[in-house]
Amino acid sequence: MTQATVLVVGGAGYIGSHVVRTLADRGHRPITLDNLSTGHRDAVQSGVFEYGDLGDPARLRAVLRKHRCDAVMHFAACAYVGESVTDPAKYWQNNVAAPLVLLDAVRDAGISAFLFSSTCATYGEPQQLPIPEGHPQAPVNPYGHTKRALEQVLFDYDRAYGLRHVILRYFNAAGAHPDGTLGERHDPETHLIPLLFDAVRARRPIKVFGDDYPTPDGTCIRDYIHICDLADAHVAGMERLLAGQPSAIYNLGNGQGYSVREVIACVQQVTGQPVPWEIAPRRAGDPAVLVGSAEKARAELAWNPQFPRLQEIVATAWTYYRRQHGLSA
Numbered sequence: 069m070t071q072a073t074v075l076v077v078g079g080a081g082y083i084g085s086h087v088v089r090t091l092a093d094r095g096h097r098p099i100t101l102d103n104l105s106t107g108h109r110d111a112v113q114s115g116v117f118e119y120g121d122l123g124d125p126a127r128l129r130a131v132l133r134k135h136r137c138d139a140v141m142h143f144a145a146c147a148y149v150g151e152s153v154t155d156p157a158k159y160w161q162n163n164v165a166a167p168l169v170l171l172d173a174v175r176d177a178g179i180s181a182f183l184f185s186s187t188c189a190t191y192g193e194p195q196q197l198p199i200p201e202g203h204p205q206a207p208v209n210p211y212g213h214t215k216r217a218l219e220q221v222l223f224d225y226d227r228a229y230g231l232r233h234v235i236l237r238y239f240n241a242a243g244a245h246p247d248g249t250l251g252e253r254h255d256p257e258t259h260l261i262p263l264l265f266d267a268v269r270a271r272r273p274i275k276v277f278g279d280d281y282p283t284p285d286g287t288c289i290r291d292y293i294h295i296c297d298l299a300d301a302h303v304a305g306m307e308r309l310l311a312g313q314p315s316a317i318y319n320l321g322n323g324q325g326y327s328v329r330e331v332i333a334c335v336q337q338v339t340g341q342p343v344p345w346e347i348a349p350r351r352a353g354d355p356a357v358l359v360g361s362a363e364k365a366r367a368e369l370a371w372n373p374q375f376p377r378l379q380e381i382v383a384t385a386w387t388y389y390r391r392q393h394g395l396s397a
Contacts, residue, residue, distance in 0.1 A: 072310055073097045075137040076115075077122050077170060078144030080107025082252050083185060083241060083298060087141060088114050089250060090299035099135045101128075102144070108253055123166035128173035139181035139306050140174050142167060145215070148258060149189070149353070152211035163214035168221065175229055181309035182222065182233045183302055188291075188319070188360055190216040190237060198291075198361040201237070201317045208353050222315070232315045234305035239291035239321035239360045241298055243381040244388035251295075251388030260290075260328065261382060264335045264343050265389045271344060276328050278350035287328035289357040291321040294375035294384070304369040316368065321360035322376050331378065338382045 074091055078084045079100030084107070091098040092114030100112045103121045116135070120127040122144050145163045146152070152159045174182060189212035190205045207213045225231040242261050244251030252262050267274040279286040301320050308316070326334070332343050365371045375381055389395070 071095055071097055072138040072306065073099065073135055074306065075099050075101060075132060075135065075140045077101050077140065077142045078107065078185075079141075080104060080109060080112050080117075081143055082254065083295065084141075084143035085111035085113070085250055086245060086295045086299040087143070087302045088112060089245065090296070090303050091115070094303050096303070099131065099137060101131055106255070111250060111253075113249065121166070122170045123162075125169050125173055128170060129176065132173060132177040132179070137177065137179060139183065139310060140170070140179055141183040141185075141302060141306065142170065143185045145185065147187075147211065149209050149211050152209055152214070156210040159210045159214045163211075164217050164221070167218055171221065171225060171231070175225075175231060180230055180232050181306065182231055183305055183309070184218065184222060184233055184235045186215050186219055186235050186237045187212065188237050188239050188321070188358060190219065193355050194358060197357060198321075198323050198359045199319065200361045201319055201364055219317075226315050232309050234309055234315065235317040236298075236301060236305060237317065237319050237360070238298065239293055239319070239358060241295055242292045243294040243296070243375060243384045245296060246384050246387070248387045248391045251385060251392070253392070260331055261335065261385050262389060264332060265339070265386065267343055267345065268335070268339055268341045269393060269395070273344040273346045275348035276332075276345050277348050277354065279347050280350070281356040283327055283356055285327050285329045288354055289325035289327045289359065291323065291325050291359040292331075292378060292381055293321050294373065294381050297371075297373040297375055300374070301365055301369060301371050304371055308369060318365040318369065319360040319362045320365060321362050322373060323359065323362055324376075325357060325359040326378050331382075334378050334382050335386075338379060338386050
């Protein structure tokens, strides 16, 4: 399709920066808007960077007017489950109230294509596996509640104002760009794979929360999706909207789960080093298994993950991690 100008809100973060890179690689023009509260300016390697906040109506309108954007992608959310329980006000403000300001600016600019970074946390405890898009939504924490709430806003805005959307519900985003220039830099880090690398580097044991789940090895099972595959799906979803297609919801995952013990074994294989770990009590609210069905995305977006194997995901993440920490191969 012809080049689109795309405002990527939160484009300096882990997921957003990979989407910005993919947009540019596909011939589109990404415009990143980020307040750098958790993102990194040097992660925005393509397009234009604009400093700003999604809750600032004047700044949003100025950026949208300046660049004449065709579509908007929204990634600027708080995403720590534990923090959402202890500070829900922060999550309702940043994940719902501020995006309402963004959506009003989008409407005023006459844009009718909006992509929302949602989460499998909107499903809550799975009633069937793999989880389809039509699975009941019953979030178990404020983070999931806020994501579910903004989904409902988008349904209402589509009906009332014609603001079409693609909602993308992720499972466990992981990995890094294969060239080693983009990857995870969270502070604090909560994702399993980089935490395992930290354990390897520091030679300090990582806590594995629970080994008595009803799974083959007793540890939780999760569906890991490579960050570049995630980015590909966003671009495909945007192109679908710009071609005039209706709103849609897609799960993004590989449809295959790996236990914590299996991820540890894979990290040991990829790094060639032992991973020190120890068992800790279960965390409240952790489902035993979370695996998603992404058949709808495969069918409607012609989306085919290029990095479906856990070893490939871990290997790209390790390449980036070594580069960030100055480690030899």
